[in-house]
Amino acid sequence: MRLLLIEDDAETASYMLKGLKEVGHVVDHAADGTEGLYMAAERRHDVLIVDRMLPGIDGLSIIRTLRAAGNVTPVLVLSALGKVDDRVLGLKAGGDDYLVKPYAFAELLARIEALARRQAAAPAEITNLRVEDLVMDLLTRTVSRSNHPVELQPREFKLLEFLMRHAGQVVTRTMLLENVWDYHFDPQTNLIDVHISRLRQKVDKGFEQPLIHTVRGAGYMLRGAS
Secondary structure: OEEEEEOOOHHHHHHHHHHHHHOOOEEEEEOOHHHHHHHHHHOOOOEEEEEOOOOOOOHHHHHHHHHHOOOOOOEEEEEOOOOHHHHHHHHHOOOOEEEEOOOOHHHHHHHHHHHHHHHHHOOOOOOEEEEOOEEEEOOOOEEEEOOEEEOOOHHHHHHHHHHHHOOOOOEEHHHHHHHOOOOOOOOOOOHHHHHHHHHHHHHOOOOOOOOEEEEOOOEEEEOOOO
16 A cells, blocks of 8 residues: 655654564655655555644644545545544544544454445545536546536636536425534525526526526525426
């Protein structure tokens, strides 16, 4: 396996690198968060091992940034912070496992191998979404309808992606607030209506068959011809 270790403590990193290489893994190492984020984003790894407290960019911020960019590489978080709230925070940030320092190397190795097995067993990642003649490429972050490019702002892209992933289903305002805006309260504004209106102008205008529909009293639905 190819691993990325993001650890600023030189002694700890040296020990881990030696042990991981001895069992046959290829290991890249970053000594600070800024370098670690760059290496994680630019190179393919099977598992990331990320210390939580790092200079430059902290470990949880690295994970959040990678997840927001669509990077699904398994992450093992390392930290001396071992309270329940600390572990929960690490997992909610996008970590797949959380190991508290000090730890036995055998456990570290077992957790890395478990994450790699889980990733290998996961279904292939979806890179394209399609509803009728509307196509979204999740890798290039582009959208087209009938082979004509649709230019979207980042929030519009995220909104359309959510609608396309739930095509044929009613999507409520609460679902949109939580999953597109990360709001867990009602802002009491016409925020959603404005964005849906803009999205309709870009996706449906000029086409005979509209794809974005309002479900009165419930929410919205993206669907093709009945």
